[in-house]
Amino acid sequence: MSALHANMELLRKLLVGFVRDEVGKVGISKVVLGLSGGIDSALVAFIAAEALGPENVHALCMPYKTSNPESEAHARLVATACGVNFSVLPITAMVDAYFDKFPDADNMRRGNKMARERMTILFDHSALLRALVLGTSNKTELLLGYGTLYGDMASALNPIGDIYKSQVWQLSAAMGIPAEVIEKQPSADLWAGQTDEEELGFSYRQVDELLYRMVDQRLTKLELVADGFESEFIDTIYAKIQNSHFKRRLPVIAKVSNRTIDRDFRYARDWGK
Amino acid sequence: MDFTAVLAQIKPKLGCTADNLTLIEMQITKAREAGADLIVFPELAISGYFLKDLVPEVALRLDSAEILRLTELSCGISIVIGFVEESDDYHFYNSALYLEDGAIRHLHRKVYLPTYGLFDEQRYLARGESFRAFDTKFGRFGMLICEDMWHLSASYILAMDGATTLICLSSSPARGIEGDSPGSATAWQKLVSTTAMFLNCRVLYSNRVGYEDGVNFWGGSEYVAASGESIVRAPLLEEDVITARVTEGALRRERTISPLMRDENLFVTLQELRRIADKRCG
Numbered sequence: 001m002s003a004l005h006a007n008m009e010l011l012r013k014l015l016v017g018f019v020r021d022e023v024g025k026v027g028i029s030k031v032v033l034g035l036s037g038g039i040d041s042a043l044v045a046f047i048a049a050e051a052l053g054p055e056n057v058h059a060l061c062m063p064y065k066t067s068n069p070e071s072e073a074h075a076r077l078v079a080t081a082c083g084v085n086f087s088v089l090p091i092t093a094m095v096d097a098y099f100d101k102f103p104d105a106d107n108m109r110r111g112n113k114m115a116r117e118r119m120t121i122l123f124d125h126s127a128l129l130r131a132l133v134l135g136t137s138n139k140t141e142l143l144l145g146y147g148t149l150y151g152d153m154a155s156a157l158n159p160i161g162d163i164y165k166s167q168v169w170q171l172s173a174a175m176g177i178p179a180e181v182i183e184k185q186p187s188a189d190l191w192a193g194q195t196d197e198e199e200l201g202f203s204y205r206q207v208d209e210l211l212y213r214m215v216d217q218r219l220t221k222l223e224l225v226a227d228g229f230e231s232e233f234i235d236t237i238y239a240k241i242q243n244s245h246f247k248r249r250l251p252v253i254a255k256v257s258n259r260t261i262d263r264d265f266r267y268a269r270d271w272g273k
Numbered sequence: 274m275d276f277t278a279v280l281a282q283i284k285p286k287l288g289c290t291a292d293n294l295t296l297i298e299m300q301i302t303k304a305r306e307a308g309a310d311l312i313v314f315p316e317l318a319i320s321g322y323f324l325k326d327l328v329p330e331v332a333l334r335l336d337s338a339e340i341l342r343l344t345e346l347s348c349g350i351s352i353v354i355g356f357v358e359e360s361d362d363y364h365f366y367n368s369a370l371y372l373e374d375g376a377i378r379h380l381h382r383k384v385y386l387p388t389y390g391l392f393d394e395q396r397y398l399a400r401g402e403s404f405r406a407f408d409t410k411f412g413r414f415g416m417l418i419c420e421d422m423w424h425l426s427a428s429y430i431l432a433m434d435g436a437t438t439l440i441c442l443s444s445s446p447a448r449g450i451e452g453d454s455p456g457s458a459t460a461w462q463k464l465v466s467t468t469a470m471f472l473n474c475r476v477l478y479s480n481r482v483g484y485e486d487g488v489n490f491w492g493g494s495e496y497v498a499a500s501g502e503s504i505v506r507a508p509l510l511e512e513d514v515i516t517a518r519v520t521e522g523a524l525r526r527e528r529t530i531s532p533l534m535r536d537e538n539l540f541v542t543l544q545e546l547r548r549i550a551d552k553r554c555g
Contacts, residue, residue: 006450014447014455014489017510021484025286157487266325268486270287 004166004212008174011167012047015159019051022157023132025273030131034118034152035059035079035086036189037071039172039181040160041136042078046175047159048134054083058129062118065092067189074181081178091117111190115151123154132156140165140204143211144237145244146196153247164211165204202233210237275520276310276411280494282513283314284483287321290331294319294339297354298346300514305350309516310411312352315442315481315494316383316419317367319356322444323485328397332359335377340370347372351409353479355418355442357398358382364399369416369442371409379407383418384427391446391488392420406434411519415474419443422464432472433539437499437524439468443480447491447510454509458491462503470501473527473534475519482512499527 023031031048035041041059048057061075072088079086094117099105105113122133135155137147139162147153160168165186172182186196186204197203210229213219214237219227224234250262259265281300285293297318304312316322319339320331333339333356343352351373358368358380367383382401386394404427406415415431415438422428422441431439449456461478469476475498482492495506496517507513528534 007452010453010455011450013510014450017489018484018487022487162487267327268287268323268325270323270485271327272288273286 004164004208006163006167006170008171011163011171012050012175015047015171016051019048019134019157019159022270023052025270026132028130028132030056030058030129031134031157032058032060032122032125032129032131033134033136034122035061035075036136037061037068037074037078037181038186038189039177039184040138040141040168042074042177042181043168043172043175044134044136044159045078045084046082046172046177049082049084050175055085056131057082057084058125058131059084059086060118060121060125061086061088062091062121063088064090064095064114064190066191068187068192070184071189074178074184077178078181081176089121091121107191111188112148112151114190115148119151119154126156134159135161137161138165138168139163140208140211142248143215143244144200144207144240145247146200147247149247164208166208207237210234214238215241274411275518275522277308278311278313278477278496278517278519279304279307279309280477280479280496280507280515280517281312281314281318282480282482282492282494282507282511282515283318284490284512285315285318285321285481287323287485288327288331289321290319290333290339293321294342297343301343301346301350301352304514307516309350312350313440313442313477313479314352314354315479316355316369316444317357318354318442318481321485322481322490323488324357325393325397328357328365329359332357332365334359335370335380343370344372344377345375348375351378351411353416353440353442355444360399365397366401367394367398367418368401369418369440371407371414371416371440373409378409379405379414379416381405381416381418383421385420385424387420391448394420404430404434406431406436412437412521414438414440417441419445422468425468428468428472428474432474432534433537437474437528438519439472439474439476441465441476441478443478444490445480447489454493455489455491458493458509462493462495465495465497466501466503469497469499470531471533473499473524473531475499475524477517477519482510499524500531 045059059079061072063072126133133155135158138160141147187194353371355369358366369381371379384401388395406413413435415436447455465476465478479494481490491509493509496504498504505515505517507515
């Protein structure tokens, strides 16, 4: 049995409770999220709908002109299945207006810009709707740094940031997310035919097994090799975690005073809540 | 003496002592009106758990108006409550009070402050230095605060000091999603049951619920009889108040059937611990 086996009923309760509790204590009843047509945001939409009632969940689909049309269809399908508010807001005009000045920009720059464009729209809708922005990055992506800093990684609350992609699949099936969304190849959908696993060079199931042992169980490299993982694969993943660590931290502040934010000025985010 | 205990599985707000005291007072009034003899609140019920730099802001002296108010309320019902205590020499403790008949019957300062994994207590709090049993209207009790109970010596000392009822105040975070319950809940249930059984003591375990910065506290407060059997248990993950009828008869029978504590040899234990301590000191 996979080391990533989890009790879906318990996980669902914890995550639904998380959204209900952490949103409610801020004195807000609504959330907004980007619905891409992929499984991660679909799962967050389902969790939020169960926690707050679908009428309090606003899902925005923000396609670019090169996005696969199937993505928008899947986003709509998910929104209909869980009953949340749904609107489509294309980002092509904003993104193209910028890259008209930089026609030679590569795919990475373009992809990051799209992710950040979506972020600004979500946070604007946060003010418009008095709704908190829900994050949709899973633990696999966060550990590998496979996301855009201040783009898709930005949110107020992230219900799925401590569960691996393999667990996202399991929970999505348990919560009744439409099968076509669960079964399709994960993709950042920045250009036609892009898939996560091809870009990463390994499968999510493969890397999740390693990450779980490496991060959660803290096995040594010798133990991981004894468990059948290739030495080179272990080194690659370790380097990815290390090199993307800056994405998981606040910006570094130069310390000059006796009490510096986050170093010796320490309060929980839920301070007074 | 038989008594009725209420375990108040509440959801304190982080750093909001006034709001939490209002909630606590409401629960005390309800329990007293329902005829309960004792009400047990969780660890740090007055302040919330992940306090960090808030510790000095939420700390209360034993002669503060808030503690005097709770002490007054104990004229109608005995009260066990967890809070941050500020001492005369400005140390801050993770403390529990046993209040009875308008007086402080006992103060316990948490000895084992966890500083591993998600915990960071010893950075902010001072360590208590004793485990003492004490007499109440309902028999001889001992108090433990959360991590204290994971150290076998703590419960053992209280039981050897004559406690037949252990009260554990807890703010235990949920982690581990493999089993039917959070892994930490399963571990705690085993611990409480085993401790009760080994020491012929009944245990009143009061754990909080709610989330702080994404960390869930799992609840599951329970009364476990001296046999190790869980007699009444609150649901997981939800606010609730449960009532336990605690009888002397059940304790007497258990101690008669299974006289482990009668046969426990304090002097062998002491002799061996002294030998080990001498060896460690060189």
